[in-house]
Amino acid sequence: MASIKLDDVSFWYPMFDSTGRSLKVALMRQFGIERGSGLSEVRALSNVSLELRDGDRLGLIGRNGAGKSTLLRVLARLLHPQEGGVRVQGRTVPLITRGLGMHPELSGYQNIEVPMRLLGATGREIKQARDEVPEWSGLGDFIHLPVRTYSTGMYARLVFAICTAVRGDILVMDEWLSAGDADFVSKAQARLESLLGVTRIVVLSSHSLEIIRKMCNIVCWMDRGEIVMVGPVEAVLSAYLKGAQAVVQPVHAARTTS
Numbered sequence: 001m002a003s004i005k006l007d008d009v010s011f012w013y014p015m016f017d018s019t020g021r022s023l024k025v026a027l028m029r030q031f032g033i034e035r036g037s038g039l040s041e042v043r044a045l046s047n048v049s050l051e052l053r054d055g056d057r058l059g060l061i062g063r064n065g066a067g068k069s070t071l072l073r074v075l076a077r078l079l080h081p082q083e084g085g086v087r088v089q090g091r092t093v094p095l096i097t098r099g100l101g102m103h104p105e106l107s108g109y110q111n112i113e114v115p116m117r118l119l120g121a122t123g124r125e126i127k128q129a130r131d132e133v134p135e136w137s138g139l140g141d142f143i144h145l146p147v148r149t150y151s152t153g154m155y156a157r158l159v160f161a162i163c164t165a166v167r168g169d170i171l172v173m174d175e176w177l178s179a180g181d182a183d184f185v186s187k188a189q190a191r192l193e194s195l196l197g198v199t200r201i202v203v204l205s206s207h208s209l210e211i212i213r214k215m216c217n218i219v220c221w222m223d224r225g226e227i228v229m230v231g232p233v234e235a236v237l238s239a240y241l242k243g244a245q246a247v248v249q250p251v252h253a254a255r256t257t258s
Contacts, residue, residue: 002090002169002200004052004075009084011045011070044070046225052201059216060205061240067225068205069174072096075203076172090169090200091120099159104148108139108158111147119166129165137161153184160188164195171199175206209237
């Protein structure tokens with residue numbers, strides 16, 4: 001059985017001065033903070049509590065800088081919160097970081113192992129991926145050339161093929177398919193839907209409400225690093241559409257069962 005439980009999780013990014021000015025400006029821009037605010041840190045998540053059970057398909061919605069991507073990275077154990085507890089039962093596969101562990105000087109074939117190791121793959125899974133990835137990606141002889149020579153589309157094919165070669169209990173995704181030509185997107189979507197069919201819990205962040213409606217049975221609306229509302233898809237989307245432009249006092253909403 002797969003499960004996720006977050007208890008009062010908070011995460012913040014430090015705000016650097018002279019030696020890291022560009023990072024500071026980038027973070028301020030991402031989270032909608034005015035320059036000259038005097039802040040020394042940005043709280044991307046604040047006291048987030050959430051519980052997911054086997055069979056849940058959670059959609060994350062909210063404006064840019066709401067904390068969705070940070071939450072995904074916490075769930076994928078790519079970030080560790082400074083406060084609160086995170087309990088995840090089951091193998092988690094993140095489809096949120098393009099090129100995790102990829103080395104530009106190595107060939108596509110040589111790059112198969114390291115990302116899969118980081119995703120928790122077994123030796124058997126890596127061996128199977130070495131047989132499967134070159135054919136599925138359609139890279140042909142390019143699979144033996146350095147990744148730095150790849151086009152954006154070729155790189156996207158390789159990364160997607162590697163990441164979806166690992167089967168997990170929990171799938172964490174940032175946006176739906178958005179890269180590659182039409183043939184690739186269609187092929188990748190079929191592969192992804194097959195993967196979703198055997199995944200116990202899915203967490204998907206997307207700005208497309210239609211995708212959220214299609215893929216999810218629960219929605220979490222986030223704003224300024226806090227949960228505004230969690231619940232059934234249409235109830236949360238309706239509230240979001242009505243109040244997304246208004247100033248909303250965040251509340252921690254616990255999902256109830258009948």
